[in-house]
Amino acid sequence: MKKMRLDKFLATYTTLSRxxxxxSIRQGEIQVDGETVLEGEKKISPCQHICMRxxxxxxKEHIYIMMNKSAGVLSATRDKNDTTxxxxxxxxxxxLFPVGxxxxxxxxxxxxxxxxxxxHRLLSPAYHVPKTYYFTYExxxxxxxxxxxxxxxxxxxxxxxxxxxxxxxETGTAELTIEEGKYHQVKRMIAALGGRVTxxxxxxxxxxxxxxxxxxxxxxxxxxxxxxxxxxxxNRS
Numbered sequence: 001m002k003k004m005r006l007d008k009f010l011a012t013y014t015t016l017s018r019x020x021x022x023x024s025i026r027q028g029e030i031q032v033d034g035e036t037v038l039e040g041e042k043k044i045s046p047c048q049h050i051c052m053r054x055x056x057x058x059x060k061e062h063i064y065i066m067m068n069k070s071a072g073v074l075s076a077t078r079d080k081n082d083t084t085x086x087x088x089x090x091x092x093x094x095x096l097f098p099v100g101x102x103x104x105x106x107x108x109x110x111x112x113x114x115x116x117x118x119x120h121r122l123l124s125p126a127y128h129v130p131k132t133y134y135f136t137y138e139x140x141x142x143x144x145x146x147x148x149x150x151x152x153x154x155x156x157x158x159x160x161x162x163x164x165x166x167x168x169x170e171t172g173t174a175e176l177t178i179e180e181g182k183y184h185q186v187k188r189m190i191a192a193l194g195g196r197v198t199x200x201x202x203x204x205x206x207x208x209x210x211x212x213x214x215x216x217x218x219x220x221x222x223x224x225x226x227x228x229x230x231x232x233x234x235n236r237s
Contacts, residue, residue, distance in 0.1 A: 002045075003043040003044060003045050004043065004044065004046070005040060005041050005042070005043060005044075006021075006025060006030065006032070006037060006039070006040055006041070006042045006043075006044050006050075007021045007022050007025060007040030007041070008021075009044060009046060009050065009057075009059075010024065010025070010030070010052070010057070012059075012094070013046070013057055013058065013059050013060055014052065014057055015090045015221075016090070017090055021040065022040045024052065025037065025038060025039070025040045026038060026040075029052055029053050030050070030051070030052055031050070031051045032044055032048055032049070032050050033048055033049050034049070046059035047059075062094075062113060062114050062115040062118075063094045063096070063113060063114060063221065064111065064112075064113045064115065064221060064222040064226075064227055064230070065089060065096065065111070065112040065113065065219050065220070065221055065222070066109065066110075066111060066208070066210070066211060066214070066219060066220055066221075066222055066226070067085060067088075067089070067109075067110045067111075067112060067214070067217075067218070067219035068107065068108060068109070068110075068210060068211070068214035068215060068216050068217065068218055068219070069085060069102050069106070069107055069108060069109075069110040069216070069217075070107060070216040070217040071104070071105050071106065071107050071216070072104060072105070073085055073088065073104070073217075074104055075098045075100070075101035075102050075103075075104075075110060076098070076101075077096075077097050077098075082104070085098050085110060085112060086098070086112065088217060088219070089112060089219055094114045095114050096112045096113060096114055097112065097113070097114070097119070098110055098111070098112050099111040099112070099113060099118075099119045099122050099123065100122070100123055100181050101181075102202060103184065103187075103200070105200070106200045106201065106202065107200070107201040107202075107216055108133070108134075108200075108201035108202035108203055108210055109202045109203060109204060109205050109208070109209075109210040110202070111205060111206075111230075112219075118230070118231065118234050121234035121235065122205075122206055122230070122233070122234050123181065125162075125179070125180065127233070127234060127235075127236060128179045128236070129179060129205070129206045129233050129234070130177050130178070130179055130204075130205075130206065130207070130233075131177070131178060131179070131181070131202060131204070131205045131206075132175055132176070132177040132202070132203050132204040132205075133175065133176050133177075133178075133186050133200060133201065133202050133203065134173070134174075134175050134200075134201050134203050135173070135174060135175075135176065135186060135190070135197050135198075135199060135200045135201070136172055136173050136197070136198050136199040137172055137173075137174070137190055137195035137196055137197050137198060138172070138195060138196045138198055139194055139195040139196055140194055140195070141168075141174075141190070141193045141194050141195050142193050142194050145166055145168070145193045145194075146165075146166045146167070146168065148193065149161075149163075149164045149165065149166040149176070149189065149193075150163055150164070150165065150166075151163065152164075153189060153192050153193070154192065155182070155185065155188035155189055155191075155192050156188060156192070159182060159188075161178065161180060161182070161185065161189060162178070162179060162180055164176060164177055164178040164179070164189070165177040175203070176189065176190075186200060187200070206229070206230050206233035206234065207229045207230070207232070207233050208222075208226055208229055208230060
């Protein structure tokens with residue numbers, strides 16, 4: 001790897017902004033090969049042993065973020081009128097994008113990354129990646145709703161879903177697991193079964209459950225174990 005300024009390295013391979021990186025350096029929080037460095041313009045190699053507050057910083061090729069998306073935020077990289085999920089994340093020099101989308105009013109698990117190859121596999125119907133949603137609804141679902149979902153149902157416009165799993169919970173609440181991502185699919189499926197979704201939250205994707213400690217709008221990087229689970233799902237066809 002080519003040499004780069006220390007402050008740029010920190011802004012690229014951590015969640016620090018360039019301004020925060022400069023401050024961290026001035027405060028003596030950065031060590032390069034065991035020595036504290038106080039100049040952000042110092043040229044370093046990403047292969048050197050670089051630590052921040054005693055923790056080594058790895059020069060990662062890609063970054064993987066689990067977000068608990070808030071309602072009212074768009075699953076997009078940019079928008080003229082609304083705040084997007086990408087704008088809510090400090091990711092240094094990585095150009096993130098959301099893997100798939102959640103409706104503006106939907107909350108829950110959203111993966112953001114700059115790994116296009118992995119994202120393609122997670123979104124491709126050929127890889128059968130499951131996504132589970134928790135929702136509340138009004139109305140009364142047809143008696144054999146779970147059986148119909150397991151067979152695939154017509155949601156209008158000539159569109160028929162693939163087999164899914166519907167788990168009815170307390171009155172007016174349920175979970176739905178699907179391997180697709182058609183437009184407004186969960187809402188359209190429940191409408192076809194006689195109900196109307198009033199609240200929707202994705203609680204898992206590709207075998208990973210949303211971290212209960214993440215409040216709406218919060219996010220964190222995936223652990224190595226979580227990334228391994230995600231990669232395994234993406235490679236399974």
